[in-house]
Amino acid sequence: MRKVAQACKDFGQRVQKSVFECTVSEVQYERFVHRLLAHIDKKEDSLRIYRLREPKETSVRVYGIDLYVNFEEPLVF
């Protein structure tokens, strides 16, 4: 699953152990799915892709620890 994780990190971020949030265009989307499929064994692995509406805030609610870093907002340390 390391290659799947790398493919996801090329388009987004890991937010939980086996959950990634990625932002891709319509064109990138099919190429992205194709790349993911090249790295899984359909008899052993389970891959679920959820398409969310934009803006992200209307589709995602986060409670507790949030690993996601929004690089479009100023990074405050």
Added chain:
Amino acid sequence: MRKVAQACKDFGQRVQKSVFECTVSEVQYERFVHRLLAHIDKKEDSLRIYRLREPKETSVRVYGIDLYVNFEEPLVF
């Protein structure tokens, strides 16, 4: 996380180790979130809720092993 899992199973199914797909009405949705929050420690746990569009087929693509059982369709063994 056992109580969170049980709350999710009351409204849906586990599809991966820490991923559940639930079907709730607008009214149930807030009560459901409230119930989940009662069972997590915000300093230690990470809860992400993704709202998907209906019909589900437009929002979810599944590849490989699929644990989800669609009880609305005839069960064929």
